[in-house]
Amino acid sequence: MVDKNPQDSSPPQWPEAAQTLMALMQARGEVARLSEREQLLSSLLVSVNAVLWAFNWETREVLYVSPAYERIFGRPTDPLLADYNQWRDSVYPDDLEEAERSLASVLDKGSVEDREYRIVTADGQVRWLSDKCFINRQGEPGQPLIIVGIAEDITEKKHLETELQRLATTDELTESSNRRHFFECANHEFERARTQGTPLSFLMLDIDDFKTVNDTYGHQEGDNVLQRIAECGRAALRRGDVFGRIGGEEFAAVFPGCEPGVAMQVAERLQREIQQLSFSHDSRTFTITISQGLTSLLPEDDSVDSLFSRADAAMYEAKRQGKNRIIPG
Known part of the structure; x- marks a missing residue:
């Protein structure tokens, strides 16, 4: 009977087995690290x-x-x-x-x-x-x-x-354009009319005896009057017209592409709508009227200031003539 070679039944050499084991452990560690990185990346993306x-x-x-x-x-x-x-x-x-x-x-x-x-x-x-x-x-x-x-x-x-833009361009009480924004728009329309050779009209409006309204019925009722005037202005004007409160009880409007006759029709419509307004306070009812000055672009006008000055002068002429009327200037 021949003895077997002892090397034939010997276990693997431990150094080789250890290296294999270490390689497997390193691979598992790398897989674990990759998994951790994937989980981290997934968490970051979420x-x-x-x-x-x-x-x-x-x-x-x-x-x-x-x-x-x-x-x-x-x-x-x-x-x-x-x-x-x-x-x-x-x-x-x-x-x-x-x-x-x-x-x-x-x-x-x-x-x-x-x-x-x-x-x-x-x-x-x-x-x-x-x-x-x-x-x-x-x-x-x-x-x-x-x-x-x-x-x-x-x-x-x-x-x-949007809110900051609204606050910067809108009169808080009446939600119309404020003075600065109104004149920015008016200057833009003036330059466009000059460039394109199209007509342009400018309107000034002042509430008659507004101080009496405040003194008699209180400032809260006065604010209500201003708000109702602004609503009438937005309703009566045409699409594309510019309307704003430029101070106290004064409002202004610009009518791009509007001939004098059409501008007068718009101003008359606004006058009628405001005359129909009715206000009540402590069982007392009152109405209001407005005075308007209206002008149109002339060849010699070199800025909006010219239109504004003529419309303003015409508005005060309406006051002197008895109020509640429209004077062309």
Whole structure:
């Protein structure tokens, strides 16, 4: 009987086994670290309150969209990844052409950082987005043309800007244009009339005996009168006319493209509507009247100030002639 070679039944050499074990442990450790990094990246993407996205320009495919898409758009991601038109359908209709144009401009510019447009969420809310994007390659041949970007919800910022703009341009009491904004608009219409050779009319309006209203019925009732006058002004004027409160009980209007005869008709309509207003205070009823001065653009006028001065002088002439009338100037 021949003895077996002892080496034939010996276990693997421990140094080799240890190396294999160490390699397996290192591999598992690397897998664990990769998993941890993936979990960390996933957590970061979930926490970012902006939509990260990647888009294949040539195939019109959305390659990636971050979790914030569902929060901001109120829509699931899978339909978007399957069909790019899901994004187009969510853009506010009036903004779609500009949104697509600005996206295409990244091909020439390499990046676009001033894209702003509105979307309509699944539940009908209108939200503003600021969407920055850029090309992720520098034109290497044979590589797909991928556009990546980040879309941030700026709805609250837009609402704040709108409110600040309203406060800066609107008379708080009457919600008409304030003096500064009125004359900015009037100057714009003056320059346009001069450039295009079109007519322009300017109206000044003052409430008759307004001090008596305040003294007799109180300032709160006086404020009510101012508000009702402003409402009449907005209702009587034409679309495109400029109307504002320029001080105290004085209002003014600019009629772009309006011949003197038509401007007089608008002023008369405003006069009638205000005459029909009725106010009551402590069981007492009263009415009000206004005096108006109306003028139109002349060849020698070099600024809005000329129109304003003539209309103002005509308005005070209406006061001197007995009030409650319109005097052309």
